[in-house]
Amino acid sequence: MNPLPLPAAPAAEARLAGLDLLASSVLLVDADARVRYANPAAENLLDASLKSLSRQKLTELFANGEELAALCRQALAHKWADLRQDLTLLRPGREPLHVHLTVSATLEAEVLLELRENVQQLKLDREERILDHSQANKELIRNLAHEIKNPLGGIRGAAQLLELELAARDLGALSEYTQVVIKEADRLQTLVDRLLAPHRRPHIVGDVNIHEVCERVRSLVLAEFPHGLAIRRDYDASLPEFRGDKEQLIQAVLNIVHNAAQALAGRIGQGDAEIVLRTRVARQVTLAKVRYGLALDLHIIDNGPGIAPEIRDRIFYPLVSGREGGSGLGLTLAQTFVQQHLGVIECESQPGLTDFRILLPLP
Structure with missing residues (x-):
C-alpha cells in the first residue's frame, strides 16, 4: 500500500499552484524518483489522479521508468541545467506515450519533469x-x-x-x-x-494543376446535384504544378467530394449544403517517413452529419461504407491513387464538419 502524499508547506503550495495553470503536463519527483506532485494536465495525460500518482516511483509508472529515473539523477547531479529530448514512455497494458521531455532540477533538490505529447510522432x-x-x-x-x-x-x-x-x-x-x-x-x-x-491501369505521368482537377470535379458533382448544394472555392493561386497522373487524382478527389455530396442529402433538401475545396501550401511535411520542403495541402470540407464513430477509424478499408447501399470502395480507391503519388489522406470528422485532407509532395 502506497503511503499518502506528504502535506505541502504553504510556500510549496504557492509554488505548486502556479504549475496547476500550465497546459503542459508537469511531474515533480524527489531524489528517489518518487512522484511528489502532478498538475491537472499530467493527471489527464496519464489518466490517473494525483492521489494515485503520489509517492509512486517512476519505475512503477512506466516500464522504461529507469531511463527516466536516470535522467533525474543526472539533473540532481547538475550535469546540465535542463535537458530536452523526445522519449517514448511505455505503460503496461496501455498505449505508449510519445512525449517531448524537459528535465530540470529545482532548488529544493527535486526534479521537474515537463511532458508534452509529441504530435509529430x-x-x-x-x-x-x-x-x-x-x-x-x-x-x-x-x-x-x-x-x-x-x-x-x-x-x-x-x-x-x-x-x-x-x-x-x-x-x-x-x-x-x-x-x-x-x-x-x-x-x-x-x-x-x-x-x-x-x-x-498504367500510371500516366504529366504536369498537373490541382485547380484544374478541382474544377473538373466541381463541375461533375454540380451536374449531378444542381440544386441545394454549393461547392465553394478557396484556392491558393501560388501553388505550382507538379508531376502526376491527372486522371487518377481527378478520380480520387471525385470519390471524396461525391461521398460528401451523398452524405449531405438532408441539407441539400433544405438548400444549405456546402462543400469547400481549399488549397494551400504546407511546409516541412513528413510523408511516409520522407521529409519534403513543400507539399500540396488540399482540404475537402463539408457541413454534413459527420462520419459515424464506429467506422471512423475504418473508412479507408475496402467494403466499409457509412451509407445504405454504398460499395465501400470510393475512399479505398482514393487512398490508393493518392499513395501512388507518395501522398496521404487524413480525415477529421464531427457533426456539422468533416474535413478530408490530401497531402502531396511538391517539387
Whole structure:
C-alpha cells in the first residue's frame, strides 16, 4: 500500500499552484524518483489522479521508468541545467506515450519533469499504420478479386448454356431465372473490375494543376446535384504544378467530394449544403517517413452529419461504407491513387464538419 502524499508547506503550495495553470503536463519527483506532485494536465495525460500518482516511483509508472529515473539523477547531479529530448514512455497494458521531455532540477533538490505529447510522432505512427493496413488491403483485394473472377466466368457461361438449352426444349419461360444468374454475375464482375482497376491501369505521368482537377470535379458533382448544394472555392493561386497522373487524382478527389455530396442529402433538401475545396501550401511535411520542403495541402470540407464513430477509424478499408447501399470502395480507391503519388489522406470528422485532407509532395 502506497503511503499518502506528504502535506505541502504553504510556500510549496504557492509554488505548486502556479504549475496547476500550465497546459503542459508537469511531474515533480524527489531524489528517489518518487512522484511528489502532478498538475491537472499530467493527471489527464496519464489518466490517473494525483492521489494515485503520489509517492509512486517512476519505475512503477512506466516500464522504461529507469531511463527516466536516470535522467533525474543526472539533473540532481547538475550535469546540465535542463535537458530536452523526445522519449517514448511505455505503460503496461496501455498505449505508449510519445512525449517531448524537459528535465530540470529545482532548488529544493527535486526534479521537474515537463511532458508534452509529441504530435509529430503520433502522426508518423498513424501514417505508418495506415500504410501497413493499405498494403495488406491491396494484397488481400488483389488475391481475392482474382479468386472470384475465375469462377464468375464459369457461372455466367453455364447460365448462358442453360438458357439456350431451355429455349431448345421450349422452356423459355424459365429463362428469367438464368437471366438473374447472368445479371448478378455481371454485377459481381463489375465489382471485381473496380477492385482491380488501380493495379491494372498504367500510371500516366504529366504536369498537373490541382485547380484544374478541382474544377473538373466541381463541375461533375454540380451536374449531378444542381440544386441545394454549393461547392465553394478557396484556392491558393501560388501553388505550382507538379508531376502526376491527372486522371487518377481527378478520380480520387471525385470519390471524396461525391461521398460528401451523398452524405449531405438532408441539407441539400433544405438548400444549405456546402462543400469547400481549399488549397494551400504546407511546409516541412513528413510523408511516409520522407521529409519534403513543400507539399500540396488540399482540404475537402463539408457541413454534413459527420462520419459515424464506429467506422471512423475504418473508412479507408475496402467494403466499409457509412451509407445504405454504398460499395465501400470510393475512399479505398482514393487512398490508393493518392499513395501512388507518395501522398496521404487524413480525415477529421464531427457533426456539422468533416474535413478530408490530401497531402502531396511538391517539387
